[in-house]
Amino acid sequence: MSTATTPTPEAGTARRSPRLGHAVGLSCRECGTSCGLGPHYACAACFGPLEVRYRLPRLSRSGIESGPPNMWRYAPLLPVPPDIAARPTTEPGYTRLVRADNLARALGMRRLWIKDDRGNPTHSFKDRVVAVALAAATELGFTVLACPSTGNLANAVAAAAARAGIRSVVLVPADLEPQKIILTGVYGGTLVTVDGSYDDVNRLASELAGEHEDWAFVNVNVRPFYAEGSKTLGFEIAEQLGWRLPDQVVVPIASGAQLVKVDKGFGELASLGLVPATPWRVFGAQASGCAPVSAAFAAGHDTVRPVRPETIAKSLAIGDPADGPYALDVVRRTGGVIADVGDREIVDSMRLLAATEGIFGETAGGVTLGVVRKLLAAGQLDPGAETVIINSGDGLKTLDAVTAAADGPPPIKPTLEAFTERYAGRTVS
Secondary structure: OOOOOOOOOOOOOOOOOOOOOOEEEEEEEOOOOOOOOOOOOOOOOOOOOOEEEOOOOOOHHHHOOOOOOOHHHHHHHOOOOOOHHHEEEEOOOOOEEEHHHHHHHHOOOOOOOEHHHHHOOOOOOHHHHHHHHHHHHHHOOOEEEEEEEOOOOHHHHHHHHHOOOOEEEEEOOOOHHHHHHHHHHHOOOOEEOOOOOHHHHHHHHHHHHHHHOOOEOOOOHHHHHHHHHHHHHHHHHHHOOOOOOOOOOEEEOOOOOOHHHHHHHHHHHHHHOOOOOOOEEEEEEOOOOEOOHHHHHHHHHOOOOOOOOOOHHHHHHOOOOOOOOHHHHHHHHHHOOOEEOOOOHHHHHHHHHHHHHOOOOHHHHHHHHHHHHHHOOOOOOOOOOOOOEOOOHHHOOOOHHHHHHHOOOOOOOOOOHHHHHHOOOOOOO
């Protein structure tokens, strides 16, 4: 639980009354205390985290389907202005839900789907959460978009700020994958590399949020709005399945917010009568080199003990996950499991996903598929139940993890004889 206080505007700094759709306020996830919509992320009574409260409107499937071909088709269920679809945004969302029959056969499963978020503007699910954070931040009067990041969020913030025509400031660990650093820098803005882990970077960002009142740190002082963007993964999965919920969904865990909000999205659709209220099970996936939530689940704990990350899955390398306890709650309530896999299993699963479905997921995708394989072997995941796996990013951002797999054979001469000599009687690979 955070012990940080909520920063307030300096005297004379005006925040206009926000127009954030059907959001009516914020409430504490621990004690239930309510407050108005604003740049608040910690409860004034108990310092617990805040989340958005709504007065949800009546919606129809046809009304949603007639909306824009991106996440703004769900705008009435998000804390964004009513005119959000007309604003200059990166328009993320509505990525492919791929029926993975080849992978299902390889795993011995009946029906398997991959929610492939590589199709977002900066090739990860982070474009979703940043789009909501930016919309809320501009309504609240902020003029700079900022974040601490393990890479994908830095890409999304820099791109979204460029599209919106505002400044960006992003902070990342200096040992981040070079592809992610390059992709952040190409959008302009201020890029700060920090000698330390993500948790060190996050602490620095929290201090900066208190010093710069016009900076919206998407995952700090506007975090309640930011986190709501992950609900759209749940909305899309249900719509793309023909307005029904899957039996099982497997989600990678970094901060834990994505897992929690996918579950929330399913619940909101059911409460609105947009999908049948069938049960679903939520499973969480971590890398063994950074598995504090998995460890807490295995030990039966309700709290998460921070760890020092050491894994190739850098996008999941958050040693002190803010939503860890809430991820535990969701998984236990729905009857799921949280597990972890090592670096070798991560790489092997990245290659399996690519070889069976033509989907090159980043290391987080390897973590998720690796945990699916582990849970199947342990009898903890039902192979006969319809299952959705979330691939949250693009493998082109984590090339170092699979460099060895890309080493080709020695070249041959450009002649039929040379080809026949090398490959006669062999399966071409």
